[in-house]
Amino acid sequence: MIKISADQISHKLGSPYYLILGSDPYLQHYTQTELRNAFKLAGFDEQLTFVIDNQTDWIAIFDCCQAMNLFSSNTLLLLDFGENSLNAGITAKLNTLSEILTPDIALIITLNKMTKTQENAIWYKALSDKLVVVNCATPDTLQLPQWVKNHLQQQQIAIEPKAIDLLCYYYEGNLLALTQIIAQLKLLYPDHIISYDEVESNINDSAIFTPYHWTDALMANKIKRAMHILQQLKMNEFEPLILLRIIQRELILIINLKKGLQQKSLKQVFDEYKIWQNKRTIYTNYLNRCDIKSLFNLLAKLTEIEISLKHNNQVQIWDEIFNLSMQFMGLDKC
Structure with a gap:
């Protein structure tokens, strides 16, 4: 198995099997286009795309494979999962497909993500010797x-x-x-x-963020970045109440982590609350900066904002969230 980034795809053409892994629409389209063109040049004139979900007619896919064998046609199958993920039923179908693939059938699978457990599936192992996994995740701020x-x-x-x-x-x-x-x-x-x-003189602010970019920026005390993300979320009309719910969950988690540290080690607390390894440094730094009283004051402020929103639709909710963000980063007294 070979693992590459999307911008390396032109150097890794020629394999019969590709797994496009990641949800970035530009990288997915770029990779698919490069692969389709390469397979076309290699004589795979028949290119069939199937959108995979729980209603997919797998018999039709299997029948296509049988028909291809009969007529010796070089054919490319593209299985596009869209926003759907693997489940036990679909995995079983992929296992069957991997058993009937022949040299005149090429395969591209497009998936948003796979777990380590799913990598133990029969189909994944069967294809692994000739499989190229293409990372199409959106580059983060560091990458x-x-x-x-x-x-x-x-x-x-x-x-x-x-x-x-x-x-x-x-x-x-x-x-x-x-x-x-x-x-x-x-x-x-x-x-x-x-x-x-x-x-x-030519740019526009076209950045796309999720609320989790915002909470990470808050905990990292990156003021400019946090405010930029919040401004973009506002401009894209993200639902403020969802933001409040997300920051509420984050606050409760941090409070529980802070309480846990009174009796346990940092590693024990992180393990208990299943904090991802790549997030542990950012949580550690924030826990070292904050105190339990400030966290409860933040939670009280959050509750106050939510009550105001429910009783008064005219409340300047985005101003309140901006102020809450500053308070979260210790830049505004409770």
């Missing part, structure tokens, strides 16, 4: 600058380093818009290194 540099190199575009940071700030989480603005800049300024000012 994005290098992704942009790689993309600029592929497109033979030169941009000032500080302008790359600007692109990352305004297009995080939105690779489609990011690649479009880069293509636009290439057309506008084809013959020289593109400057910070030239980038700044």
Whole structure:
């Protein structure tokens, strides 16, 4: 098995089996397009796409495989799971499919995610010797600058380093818009290194965030980032009540962690509450900065905001959430 990032796909063509893993729409489309074109050139003229869910007609898929064998047609099967995930029933069907694949059948599977347990499935192990797993997860804030540099190199575009940071700030989480603005800049300024000012004069704030980007920024005490994320969530009309629920769960978790530390080690508490390894540093730093009284004051403020929202639809809810964010980061007295 070979594991690669999406921008390496052009160097790993030629395998019969690919697993596109990750939910970034731009990376998924880019990878699928590269693979479809490569298989077309390799003589796989028949390309069939099946959207996989609990209603999928697997008999039709299996019958296609049998018919292909009869006529010796090189055929590409693309199984697209969309937002759906693997379950026991679908895994069983994939196990059966892996047993009837022949050299004239190529396979691309597009999945948002897989667990370690699912990697023990029969189909996964059966394909593993010839399987290329393509990471199509959206680059996070730390990975994005290098992704942009790689993309600029592929497109033979030169941009000032500080302008790359600007692109990352305004297009995080939105690779489609990011690649479009880069293509636009290439057309506008084809013959020289593109400057910070030239980038700044053409960009729009098109970053896409989830509420969990917001809570991570709050705990990391990244003021500018937290406010930027919140502004984008507001602009995209994210439901404020859902934000309140998410921050409420986060606060209750942190309070429980803080209480647990009175009797147990940090590792014991993290294990008990199943804190992911990649989140433990950010929780540790926040727990070291906060005290239990401030956390309960935050929870009381949150309750106050929710009560106000329920009794008065005209309440300036986003202003209240901005103030709560500042308080969460210790920048506003309770």
